[in-house]
Ligand SMILES: Cc1cc2nc3c(=O)[nH]c(=O)nc-3n(C[C@H](O)[C@H](O)[C@H](O)COP(=O)(O)OP(=O)(O)OC[C@H]3O[C@@H](n4cnc5c(N)ncnc54)[C@H](O)[C@@H]3O)c2cc1C
C-alpha cells in the first residue's frame with residue numbers, strides 16, 4: 461500500500477479566476493503516469509478526507525508533480541490549498557489510479573479532449589503521447605483558457621468556449637464538428653455530460669476511446685466503495701456490475717462503463 465508523505469510546495473500561482481497551479485516535490489513523481497491522481501490532505505483536522513487531484517505535469521528529474529485545481533467554495537479544502545505557499549508541506553498519497561494507456565496511440569490519429577477542470581491531466585498526456593496526429597481539443601467557460609500556451613507547444617490545439625469568446629462557441633464536440641476533425645483514438649477527461657457525448661460519438665463511429673471519470677471519493681484507495689460506477693461486466697470480487705473509480709480507474713475504456 462502507498463504511504464502518506466509530506467510533499468513540499470515548490471511554487472504556487474493563480475492561473476485563472478479561482479484556478480491555481482501548484483508544483484510539489486514528492487516521491488510520487490518517480491512512478492507517475494498521465495491520468496493518475498494524488499490524494500491531497502489539508503492540515504485542518506476537521507477535514508479528514510483527502511481531495512483527489514489529477515497529475516497535470518510530471519518532472520521526474522526534479523522529483524516534482526504539478527497539479528492544477530479549482531477552488532470550489534469558501535471554507536473548502538481546495539480553498540485551504542490555495543492559501544498555501546512555497547515551503548509549506550501538504551500530506552499526499554500517490555500516484556493513484558491507472559492512468560491513460562497512451563502507448564496504444566502509436567501510429568494513430570488521436571483526439572486528446574479536456575473540459576473544464578478535466579483539462580489539466582490532458583497536458584502531461586499531450587507531452588508523453590507519441591502518435592501520427594495529435595489533436596488537442598479543450599473546452600472552457602470563457603476566455604480564461606488556462607494551460608493553452610503549454611498545449612500549443614505539444615500539438616494542434618482546438619478550443620471551445622461556452623460564451624464563444626475564444627475558438628468555437630459551444631463544447632468540445634462542437635469544435636470537432638466545426639473543424640471537421642477526425643480521429644481513430646480518443647482520450648478524454650471532463651464533466652460527465654461531456655464524457656457521455658464523447659462516449660456515444662466514439663461508439664457510433666467505432667473509435668477506441670478512453671475516458672477519465674470523476675466521482676466523490678472518500679478513501680481513494682479502493683477500500684470503501686464510495687466511488688463506484690456501473691460497469692458492463694461483473695466485478696469478480698463482489699459479483700456486481702460495479703467498478704471503483706479510484707482503484708479500477710479513473711480511466712476506463714468507454715465501452716466498459718455506463719455513465
Ligand atoms: C480522479 C479525480 C481527479 C480530479 N482531478 C481534479 C483536478 O485536477 N483539479 C480539480 O480542481 N479538481 C479535480 N477533481 C475534483 C476534486 O477532487 C474536487 O473538486 C475536490 O475534492 C473538492 O474538494 P473541496 O475541498 O474543494 O470541497 P469540499 O466540499 O470541502 O469537499 C468535501 C469532500 O468531498 C469530496 N469531493 C467534493 N467534490 C468532489 C469531486 N468532484 N470529486 C471527488 N471528491 C469530491 C472532497 O474530496 C472532500 O472529501 C478530481 C476528482 C477526481 C475524482
Ligand code: FES
Pocket residue numbers: 676677678679680681682683684685686687688704705706707
Ligand atoms: S474512494 Fe473508497 S473505494 Fe474509491
